[in-house]
Amino acid sequence: MFPRRRTLAGTAVAALALTFLGAGHAAAADVNNARNGGFESGLTGWTCSAGSGTTVSSPVHGGTAALKAVPAGQDNAQCTQSVAVKPNTAYTLSAWVQGGYTYLGATGTGTTDVSTWTPDSAGWKQLSTSFTTGSSTTSVTVYLHGWYGQAAYYADDVSVYGPDGGGGGDPAPTVPAAPTGLAVASTTSSSASLSWAAVSGATGYTVYRDGTKVSAVTGTSATVTGLSPSTSYAFQVTAANAAGESPKSAPVTATTAPSSGGGGGGGGLPKHAVTGYWQNFNNGATVQRISDVPAQYDIIAVAFADATGTPGAVSFTLDSAGLGGYTVDQFKADIAAKHAAGKKVVVSVGGQNGTVSVSDPASAANFANSVYALMGTYGFDGVDIDLENGLNATYMTQALRQLSSKAGPSLIITMAPQTIDMQSTSNGYFQTALNIKDILTVVNTQYYNSGSMLGCDGKVYSQGSVDFLTALACIQLQGGLSPSQVGLGVPASTSAAGSGYVSPAVVNNAMDCLTRAANCGSFKPSATYPDLRGAMTWSTNWDAASGNAWSNTVGPHVHALP
Template sequence: MTCTRHSARPASSVGRSLHPPLLPRHLIGGHVRTRNRLLAGLSALMVAGFGALAAPTTAHAANLLSNAGFESGDLSGWSCSGSTGSVVGSPVHGGSKALAGAATAGDTARCSQRVTVQPNTAYTLSSWVRGSYVHLGVTGGTATWTSSASDYTKLTVSFTTGANQTSAEVYLHGWYGQGTYYADDVSLDGPGGGDDTQAPTAPGNLKVTGTTATSVSLSWDPATDNVGVTGYDVYRGDTRAASVTGTTATVTGLTPNTGYDFTVRAKDRAGNTSPASASVRATTAPDSGGSDRFIQAAPYLYLGWGNPPAATEVMNATGIKWFTMAFILAQNGCNPSWDSQRPLTGGVDEATIKSIRAAGGDIVPSIGGWSGNKLGPACSTPEALAGAYQKVIDAYRLKAIDVDIENTDEFENAAVQDRILTALRIVKQNNPGLKTILTFPTLNTGPNSWGNRLIERAAALNADIDNFTIMPFNFGGGADMYGSTVKATEGLKNKLKSTFNWTDAQAYAHIGISGMNDSSDTGEVTTPQIWTQIRDWANAHDIGRLAFWAVNRDRPSWQFTSITAGFTG
């Protein structure tokens, strides 16, 4: 561990190869000739294609793919290898969503969909793609690819089904070690199998199964179809609010104490849509008000660095009540420990927590950070990760947890982002009243593309995050730290509003600021006067959380800690 803040560093520039991509290192060596045959075969596919060469019938201009623009906000209709696929809000070609495939050294992030087709018939497959070595094709048939598309580029292939072929699988994928690719507005034009024109029946027995101040949960009886129902669209009035494959949904981002009307429509693979279900009305719960609102002034205290101060001494000198204690990391697999070294119980960390509580305070653990062996990548499934979080919660009977998600292993990894969000949803369900915080880096204008994705996926996965805390620093030496912090926070507020359909007040209440006292990693300076300005702005806008790195660096006067203690939200 280092004594600097576990903060985001600028991503290095990676050069792009002008040659066809290679297989990952662990597949090279004895498999070189296999690799060459693979590339040669791929080239042949692009030139010649597969499929029967009998005279094709004429295709109808109809897109057979479901969720072709990923506007449902999820991967319904698609199957992606190794949890590498996700839906993002930027960059997109059309609409508001697109597919992101996080290709790694061992996985091309292949996403596919199987559709019903007619034998001996011509079809055209196309997609808008962006990234390096993005492939589009038909399993067992023709394919095409682009080596480098810095902006969205259209790929198109045509193929003819065999004499007895009744289904086809279309796919997109990147290439080993070439990073994330994007795809949008995928289209397979041609007649569906049997030219299905029969719509499903309307879903029955739509009912409300739960409400909160900002969400409504619904369930319904399944619809029927002559071929098969592939999903359901939930409408709030005339606006599509959710798309799911099952018979339950939770609509989020609603206004407290407000009535809403909901209906549901079923859809099949051919794109036929059922009549609307009977309407049901739900009223969200009243806003819980100030007494239950999540407010936390919690500067970082790091027991793994240098000569950490006594927490009770700081509390007595400043009036601070909460600390963000850093850092919970992984040890020997998916096992939580302090700094990957110290056990959760029986050591200095537990003793410190007990002393803080005895003095009338409490702590929130910071799980993750910039460096070290983190639980997000170390735990292979959301359930395993939730189990690791639960060990920390149980060890200290916690009221809140903070996941500090940074660097390429967590923040810039779509699969790990989704794993963390799903795990947080699980622990919230299993621990009523637990508050969850996400801490992540930011630009001085607001979240970057990975931050935007994190927020969008939090909404799509119904993670129910209580606070989104940004780290507004490391913009560069000489930055206006007050102005940059306010600008970054306003950018986050606007993103939360557009994603969750919140008001300004609702968005501010879900925001946190985690600054850096004195000099940052890049030489910016936040003085006590500037931190006071930031605190006063945060109080005036009723944000939910204020923190800084770190109490260890606030000696001997504890000025920044005293200022933070004046945060009221």
């Protein structure tokens, strides 16, 4: 959410234009010529620039270790290995990656050097490419790297499959055993969340519903969506690696909940609402108290809660010194006054530097308990999820449902994913939103700091335009969210974000286009969505620094929507 800079022009378009294919099954004579591709022996065999690489025990894709490499402003965290190969021979290079921008490639092939890459990814994703060596090539340099100043990337299970180059390598895999411990973690009226025990040697898992493949994942959990209410389904899971797929696990049965109609939380909110982030810090924008936030804002997201030493748990400390002596008692009183005026105040978890990890049942419970405690302490109405370094859909779903069971139907849950997080229902953020559709208030996607992206019509749109807002919001509207759960997130001024600012008039035109097919650009939605929730901005402080031009223009327009 703040302050983000994306310096790779067109990264998102390139990413979405690629289709990452798995390496497939190796031929009988093929071996993995990479050494220590799973980083089980530390960085043995690898060289990382500027001391950027290390090994970690979590997250891992396979085994007990993975590479973590941290780019810097002048270093892209490149890790390389020289791999022995045969001349005039085809090889397949692949690796599993997650985290920040990640590149995989090979140089010195003697023919055409190759590479592939992905933008920041919340979960494990396989990159794969292939090359043919030249007539005198006996070794190639395989590399992974991130991008300057971006988030750390993780890599695991690197392989260079093909005929044995004579330099040694990792052992060829064997078919893994069938998964055990398959259980139903939770259900909604349209989804079932599953979990199971990890299988040694597995690089991925396949979920079957009533005998039909419905999902392929790399972790030990999955959420199956698109189910019918009040219906029983049988699920099984298999494990796989380059050697093949295991037998199916023992089946479990999940029965979905009755239909809830979709759309929960938000009691007392107007049909169309304006959300603004309030900064609990001074970064050059106008310093505000909660009482200074204009009345046009219906939901105020207090940024940000912080991670604690307890996995999943969060805390909040008012920056009294940075806010000119604003005391906790004044802060609480101002929240109460906003309640009296019919407004909602939530605590936002994350931001660009947020490191909260909800990745297992214990951390899910810690998250729910700690957020609920903050609600009691400060009077927050709920929580905003702004985790820009990814989230686990299964366990964040569990956490938010546990919080809902504690707080009751008045709970406000908002989310602020990046544009890339809402491009597909398979992404963790989108899955989470669909999983909690019955208790979700609004998803305010950040339509900025992203570069060009694909719209729901498959065309590429540049950020900072009516078309970008409408064609990307259309993905959520067609992907299963209720229109009342979709909001347009934009910067309040050019100082509030690195790119993607649009004038308030453009925001209003986009909402007109989506709600009544008026003031559209070249993109025309196939339907209108008069229940569209509204708009969000980062931040009320940057809005104030611009004379509240954003809220004074967008606010009245949102509240006048049909």
